[in-house]
Amino acid sequence: MSVAVEAPPAANGASSSSPQYPDQYYYVDQILDRPGPRTDEAFSAGDPVKSFLREQCKILVIGAGGLGCEILANLALMGFKDIHVIDMDTIDISNLNRQFLFRPKDVGQPKATVAAEFIMKRVPGVKVTPYYGKIQDKDDDYYMQFNIVICGLDSVEARRWINATLVNLVDPENPESLKPLIDGGTEGFKGQSRVIFPTISSCYECSLDMLNKPTAFPICTIANTPRLPEHCIEWASVLEWPKVHADKKMDTDDPEHISWLYKVASKRAKEFKIEGVTWQLTQGVVKNIIPAIASTNAIIAASCCNEAFKIATTAAPFLNNYWMLIGTDGVYSYTFEHEKKSDCPVCGGETMDVEVGKGWTIERLIEWLTENQKIQIKKPSLSLGTKPIYFQAPPQLEESTRPNLEKKVHELIPEGGEVTVTASTLPFTLTLRLAFV
Template identity: 75%
Template sequence: MNGQTHPETVDWPNRYYHIDQILDRPGPRTDSEFMAGDAVKDFLRNDCKILCIGAGGLGCEILANLALSGFKDVHVIDMDTIDISNLNRQFLFRPADVGRPKAIVAAEYVMKRVPGVKVTPYFGKIQDKDESYYMQFNIIICGLDSVEARRWINATLYQMADAENPESIKPLIDGGTEGFKGQARVIIPDVTSCYECSLDMLNKPVTFPICTIANTPRLPEHCIEWASVLEWPRIHKDKKLDTDNPDHIGWLYNIASARAKEFSIEGVTWSLTQGVVKNIIPAIASTNAIVAASCCNEAFKIATTSAPYLDNYFMVIGTDGVYSYTFEYERRPDCPVCGGESRNVDVNREWTLERFIESLTERQDFQIKKPSLSTSTPTVAGKTRLYFQAPPQFELETRPNLEKKLVDLVSEGGEISVTSTSLPFNLTLRIHYV
């Protein structure tokens, strides 16, 4: 297909018969602004521009649903290429597509199967695009498996939003799955809670103590962690472990298997090795289908105002039967994205700067990795840089501060600005000593 469109295709009679049943007349719960008839159908099919972020398990389902629901101007972003392990649930891909970019293949397949729909792919990261790119869309749907990417797009859309310019407020529909569990939510900047508000709901990443994996492994995961965390750097020195490289995964699998045999531990497999080092969460096709359907249903309602959109959180659990529930996730007053104010933090007077940094990385509601700290308020030491991870000269210059007490660096009520590669915004903390 090479990305070509079908301008010559004309909709045949009754192509959207079932959808038109919704758009031709108002229903009992229809929004008061809903204008039934040709105008809303024309907007949906000709004017509405929608972005799908992710073309994996959720993204494939979302793209197909959007195309079949009448959205004809769809864009998709994904930075991954197709792996053979994707084929059991990412149904837009075939064995011949392995190694090709997901976004491009998904776009080609949808346009081939659904005439008249234009799908514009981008093979790369969402961070490659600026605000002007996201401003062109009416709705954005996330089918991501990355917390960092979700936080970035959430913060970006909130930074774009201007109350005096309604066109700048872009609805974000976020879907996520974990095994038989899934969720969908509607995020409207300056109206609903944002993704950052619910960060402390996420499961904490599983970590294993170094002493356990080095000396007394008991689980196959311990052996795999030992191979990746301790043996890989010992053997390969400065060579970076590429978790997408089959040769690297194969090396870890062999080393972990030998370690497991030594301690009479069973269960080390190739898939488990890949799952541990890449932190892979099992994906279930049926869960993807349910959550994608919910996301696209919300997109359809927002685009057409034919029914009230979700307010604002939907969850489904399929472990024992099927259970679903909706509720309003309230805004967090001290949310660093939508709260608009600096965050008050209690700090032990005896803590060193290093201990304070550790406390930040341990907090579930921040999810910060390798933070750099500075302050714009007058400090006891009279310096603005507290500790910088990079560049090297700044790290060397600020390293002595790690051993100093924070109370000797920042005054009571002083503000600290925290930046990190995992943080898509500057986090401002107001210090209170206890």
Template identity: 55%
Template sequence: MRNLSSIQSLVTNVGQFNEYSDIYSAPDSFQALQSSKVLVIGAGGLGCEILKNLSMTGFRDIHIIDMDTIDLSNLNRQFLFRYADIGKSKAEVATKFILERIGNPDLKITPHFKKIQEMNLDFYRSFQVIISGLDSIEARRWINSTLYGLAEQENIIIPLVDGGTEGFRGQSRVIIPTLTSCFECSLDLLSAQTTYPVCTIANTPRLPEHCIEWASQLEWNKQFPGQKFDADDPDQVEWMYQTAKTRAAEFGIEGVTRSLTLGVVKNIIPAIASTNAIIAASCCNEVFKIITSVNPILDNYMMYSGDDSIFTYTYSYARKQNCAVCGNAAKKIAVQKWWTLQQFIHEIKSKQEIQMTNPSLTSGDKFLYMSSPPELEEATKANLSKKMRGLINPGEEIVITDPNLPISLRVIVHLEGDDDDPEFSLQA
């Protein structure tokens, strides 16, 4: 069992930047460390590092949640897993490995093999801090807005420490609901998904990515009509890889690998183990400071770049007044008068700072379009072909929701331009 004397010395020696050194208590701080309850979301590359770090830093009550199972492609960087673990729950295997390796009878780790959306609010209320090592933007938006809801509606403030990596780059940040900017505020910083023209991937592929997109967008639907591709299913990913590889051979294109196929279909950049370790260490450092109060916490965003050199930049990310989660102002969007509701929905889905995949729209006391339930979708789908100028008034506010996100985005629409499609008028 590991000796915690090194951790006790960290707590005893109060940091020189501690703002409340006159009332700081080392015994209380150490007690808080051992009695606090911490949630780790994600048991992948970041999550494995985070769980290991927390377990060796004096935390005794840790929960970890992850819906994924272990895949062969995980083993190069998710070091808590072995070949024999393929197909098993990441959260459960990671928990078992840490408990057996550390051997501390006072350490309690509770795994949850579930989606974060399946846990109720009582579950999240029970934690002093939550640390996220997710690679899903949608899941990070969900936990961010859920914690903001608890803060605004119940005055329960649970800090969220969020980490993310892309290749040799990464970031860590501390989100204090209602006090700092939130994850939603920074959506426009995220890399937009790369898209390729359908005509290119169908007729004149030049890159290995073109062949993978051909297999994903065209051939999959042809071979498996009506079946949604599951990027977490190893058999389906293998089919996609082999199909793209065959396509590439026909056009003399090299470079189609299984890891590239997985990266394209899941829209991810291959992870670097060392980057994960650095960002996980930064995140756990912030959790330690939040719980012990030994030093000021990060304010509030740290960026790390390790591709050209070793460089970090820390700054306070400002809150956005029109943020759908922590802001109080509506977002303004210019809409062409000739747009149909369908074209408007396409526009908001493509905006980096909105990123809603299945939006429903209401205006005033009427439904413009409801994506669910089926009865309301059937009743409102006729509006999709109608012009926006006939559905709303200039300057009217629209509320946009998505069944996958617990947020309501307020948008003020400004109608502008011609009444008819300029391209149609020019052709006529």
């Protein structure tokens, strides 16, 4: 059986003997030229929406790696014409299998620049402005110029930074200051995309406790009842390496060290009839590498760009507000509304109440802050009002506050006292109200 499909009209000027290519935006126009059952009330079909998408909308892509390459290509093909991209990395040969805007000749070049040039060459009429550097190099004025920001990052730190920056940018008097943030992330066969309207919907910081902790295997399983190839590798690296090499530190970048671990783990696996220990897996386990999967990147990037398109055109309601994809056992996906937290240090405005052990020292409190899933702050500095409790930097202040580390928390901070926590990596401060238990 054959299905008749109406051929798209040829682009202007195409003669009957040349191939019949449709206009570049023919298929996108099918969505924009008429309202559908789910279009927003604000949607005005035809030229106004096309003109906004193609002439006015300025979109920023953060990251030009696995997700970023896909995102840039999708946006360009959808009709976004003023695209900016930031990435601080250069191209490595190991990127080429999935970061498809790059070729062997590009190795060593900045990702942002090469990606921008590739897109402009391939999709006529699109302008991509690259910036090779860190997102932290740019100020509020820079971020104010965009209508939408999309992140395709592999760093929690960078996401926290851009999230807090966009939340701080919001001025209730100026609706233009509200920049929708679309965040995509992948980890092996899993991924998620989400839409954040800073100060209005749940922000990145609100969901910090959803991040996976790195997998740790119980030591008794590793030592006595291994079932997985990973258990054998952990046995070799955690138990056997220190036994055999005493003080010599394992270097996970040294191929000879990995080969030694591989040999020892393979022997162990054979004893327990476990299959699957390979050199690559050994390296992956000890370096904590989760393989990047090109198809996961493609799905998540498609979802992010779909949301950008819907926000820019109002052609359909956008995601509210979190979509997750799990491809490890079959394919499962789920959409839910992640709720805003009233005590979110970035968008909540309320002080976070925390319970602290009576006997805790300041050092213990700092350790707890770095381990806490909801806070996850590296190298925090603490103060009570204007009084420094402990500062990580500058060196003189660190030295003068260091004796406080051994003191009990309740000696320095009263019950109900509000402690200000800062860290150089985060563009916000956290206020904790302490209760002793």
